[in-house]
Amino acid sequence: MIEIENLCFSYGKHKVLTNLNLSLSQGKIFGLLGKNGAGKSSLLYQICGLLFPKQGKLNVNGYKPFERNPIFLQEIYLLPEEFDLPNVAIKSFLKTNAPFYPNFSEELFNNYLAEFNIPINNSLQGMSFGQKKKVMISFALATQTKVLLMDEPTNGLDIPSKKQFRKIIAGALQPHQLMIISTHQVKDLDSLIDHILVLEDEHIIFDQSVESITQKLAFKQAMQLNEVENLIYSEGALRGHAVVAKNIHNEHTRLDMEMFFNALASEKQQMVSLFNDK
Numbered sequence: 647m648i649e650i651e652n653l654c655f656s657y658g659k660h661k662v663l664t665n666l667n668l669s670l671s672q673g674k675i676f677g678l679l680g681k682n683g684a685g686k687s688s689l690l691y692q693i694c695g696l697l698f699p700k701q702g703k704l705n706v707n708g709y710k711p712f713e714r715n716p717i718f719l720q721e722i723y724l725l726p727e728e729f730d731l732p733n734v735a736i737k738s739f740l741k742t743n744a745p746f747y748p749n750f751s752e753e754l755f756n757n758y759l760a761e762f763n764i765p766i767n768n769s770l771q772g773m774s775f776g777q778k779k780k781v782m783i784s785f786a787l788a789t790q791t792k793v794l795l796m797d798e799p800t801n802g803l804d805i806p807s808k809k810q811f812r813k814i815i816a817g818a819l820q821p822h823q824l825m826i827i828s829t830h831q832v833k834d835l836d837s838l839i840d841h842i843l844v845l846e847d848e849h850i851i852f853d854q855s856v857e858s859i860t861q862k863l864a865f866k867q868a869m870q871l872n873e874v875e876n877l878i879y880s881e882g883a884l885r886g887h888a889v890v891a892k893n894i895h896n897e898h899t900r901l902d903m904e905m906f907f908n909a910l911a912s913e914k915q916q917m918v919s920l921f922n923d924k
């Protein structure tokens with residue numbers, strides 16, 4: 647669905663992506679992680695044809711995004727991190743924008759808005775940023791495009807709304823769709839994604855399914871660090887320590903996104919080679 651080969655991108659002389667390779671298939675939610683300024687937004691904008699690669703191949707749904715073919719554009723939606731919305735009623739926004747997406751479902755849009763406690767008869771005028779974000783998340787999901795890109799979707803959402811967001815996203819993905827959620831707030835993706843991509847040093851340094859991560863790593867609590875076999879990374883916790891260790895006994899533990907990300911940042915070499923070893 648998305649094939650990227652040796653993609654290079656820079657803003658003038660400032661290199662952002664160098665020889666980036668990626669192959670993403672449908673039916674999955676990908677978490678695109680990376681520190682501030684790693685290039686997550688720049689990558690998403692190229693996938694949807696809003697920025698043009700300097701070099702390399704980029705194929706999305708069989709199209710070259712930068713050609714901006716109308717058929718391609720009606721099957722991809724990017725929810726940007728920040729946006730300006732017109733001061734109009736939600737219904738009027740819908741009337742103007744929904745027709746660009748042939749599979750747009752008004753029923754789904756109304757359901758998502760209701761989940762977010764936003765009345766459909768409201769106007770965008772006077773809404774807070776977080777409330778507008780909820781309208782835009784609902785709109786994005788209701789487009790039912792094959793590819794859905796969300797750039798920092800939880801920015802501006804309060805804690806209960808982040809929970810609503812996770813619930814809505816978890817039930818929204820259809821088998822023919824692919825979703826990429828970019829964030830540096832890794833905790834917001836807990837229990838949501840199928841696959842982790844980490845962008846660093848101008849390319850993807852980590853590309854693994856959650857299943858393969860939990861096969862190779864165990865996320866646990868321990869009172870004493872010296873009782874943890876094959877420890878990779880630890881943090882002080884309320885009781886003892888939160889740890890990431892090699893999963894040598896085939897334990898079934900739940901991925902802790904924040905611990906995973908911190909372990910990767912702190913023990914990059916060890917983590918990357920663990921997954922490269924077949």
Ligand SMILES: Nc1ncnc2c1ncn2[C@@H]1O[C@H](COP(=O)(O)OP(=O)(O)OP(=O)(O)O)[C@@H](O)[C@H]1O
Nearest residue numbers: 657660662680681682683684685686687688689830
């Ligand atoms: N329009 C621009 N002109 C010049 N440099 C830019 C522009 N937009 C982004 N950059 C730079 O490119 C790099 C990548 O930015 P990008 O926004 O893609 O990163 P990001 O991973 O999405 O960051 P964040 O998590 O902070 O949103 C950064 O160093 C940024 O300063």
